[in-house]
Amino acid sequence: MEPKVQDFKSEIVAIIRSDISPGVLRSKLDDYHENDLAEALLDLSSVEQKKLFRILGQDMLSDIFEHTDEEETLKYLDEMDVKKAAGILSKMETDTVVEILKSVSREKRQLFVGLMDEEARNDISIISVFDEDEIGSRMTTNYISFRETLTIKEAMSALIEQAEKNDNITTLFTVAEDGTFYGAIDLKDLIIARRDTPLENLISTSYPYVYGHTSIDDCIEKLKDYSEDSIPVLSDENRLLGIITSQSIVELVDSEMGEDYAKLAGLSAEEDLNEPLRESMKKRLPWLSILLVLGMLVSSVVGAFEAVVSQLTIIMAFQSLILDMAGNVGTQSLAVTIRVLMDENLTGRQKFSLVWKEMKVGLCNGLLLGSISVVVVGLYIRFFKGATFGFAFAVSGCVGFSLMVAMLISGMVGTCIPLFFNRIHVDPAVASGPLITTINDLVAVVTYYSLSWLLLIQIMHLG
DSSP: OOOOOOOOOHHHHHHHHOOOOOOHHHHTTTTTTTTHHHHHHHOOOHHHHHHHHHHHHHHHHHHHTTTSSSHHHHHHHHHHHHHHHHHHHHHHHHHHHHHHHSSSSSSHHHHHOOOOSSSHHHHHEEEEEETTTGGGGGBBBOEEETTTTHHHHHHHHHHHHTTTOOOOSSSEEEETTSEEEEEEEHHHHHHSSSTTSSSGGGGGGTTTETTTSSSSHHHHEEEEHHHSSEEEEOOTBBEEEEEEHHHHHHHHHHHHHHHHHHHHTOSSOOOOOTTTTHHHHHHHHHHHHHHHHHHHHHHHHHTTHHHHHHHOOGGGGGGGHHHHHHHHHHHHHHHHHHTTTTTOOHHHHOOOOHHHHHHHHHHHHHHHHHHHHHHHOOOOOHSOOOOOHHHHHHHHHHHHHHHHHHHHHHHHHHHHHHHHHHHHTTOOOHHHHHHHHHHHHHHHHHHHHHIIIIIIIIOOOOO
C-alpha cells in the first residue's frame, strides 16, 4: 500500500478559513513552508487573501512572495496598504524586487521606492545598473562579509550582527581593506574553529567568482559546474557587489532551457500566454517563410521522381518512415551539438570527432533499424499486399538500406549545420532547429527515391 501524500495546501486553506484568532492562525501557518503557503493563496478568494495579508507580518509575507510569480505578487501587493507593500518589498531579495518594479508604472515604481527603507533603495540602485542579460541583474545583496584581518571572535560577532538582516549564511565572504574580494569561509569551519586559529587559515582565496557585467550566457556553465550554494559577483574594480544563490542558478538554467527550446522551434524567445498575436507572428514568420521555400524545393524533388513512383507505387507507402527517422536522428544530433558548443574552447579536432561520432551513431542505429525494417516491411508486403517473397523483400531491402543511409547522412547534417552557424557567429539554436528538419526531409527524399530507382528499377528491373 502506497504511503498517503499529505495535502499541505488543503490544510493551510482550512486553517485560514477557520474562526481561530489572528495570533493562533499566524502561529499555525508558521509551521508550513513558504512555497506551500504561496500555492494556498491561489485557492483563496480576494476577501480571504486581504484578511490573511492583514494578519501576517511583513517578514512572513516577503518569504511567501519569494515563491510566487511576478504577476501574482503584483496583484497581492495591490490588495494591501501601499506602505505595507513597500515594507514587504524592502525585505524581499533585491533581484526579485528589481524584476517586480520593472512591471509597474513609473509613478507606482517611484511610490514604492520612496517608501522603502534606505538600505533597500541602495541595493536596488546597485542592481539596476546592470542590463537584464548580465549576471549582475540576477544577484542579491543578501550576504555576509567582513575584513580578512579579523580574529575568529570578531568574525563570529560580525556574523551574528549581520545575520539579523541577511540569512544567506552558509558561505561567508571576506574583503580586503580597499573592499576588493579576498575569499570565502564555510560557516561550519568558522563555528568549529578554535579562538586562537588565524582567520586566514579558514579563508579559501581560490573561491570562484563572476563579474557583474558578464553576460548570463557566458557564465551560466561556470556557475553550474562549481555547484556552490552562492557565488560572489564583483564589480570591474573587483569589489564585492552581491552573490548569485543556488536558487537563482536553478532559475537561470530553467530560463535558459526554455529559451533554447523556443529557439529550436525557430522562435526568438519564449512566448507567454498574454503575448499579442502580432508579436507571436513576427517571431515565427521569418523562419516559416524560409521553410516554405525549402518545402517547395522538397516537393519539386519528389516531383522529379514521378516516373519512379508511377512504376512502383508501393514505395510511396514507406516515404514517411524514412523522413520521420531521418528527422529524429537529425534532431538528436542537433541537441548533442548545441550542448557541446556551450564549451567555447572546443578545438577543430574535437569538432571533427563530434561529427564522426554522430555519423557512427547514425550508421549503427541505421543498421539495426534498417534490418528490422527489412523483415517487417517484407512480411507486410508479402501477406497484406499479396506480392511474391522476391518482390516483397526486394522492396523492403531497399527501404532498409535507404533508412540506414538517410540516418547516416542526417547524423552528419544535424552536427555540421550548427557547427557551421557557430563558425559564422550565428546562434546555432535559433538557426538550426527548423532548418535541419527541412534539410533532412530533402536528404531522405533524395536518398530513398534515388536508391529505389537504382536498385529496384535499373538493377532488379521490378518497374
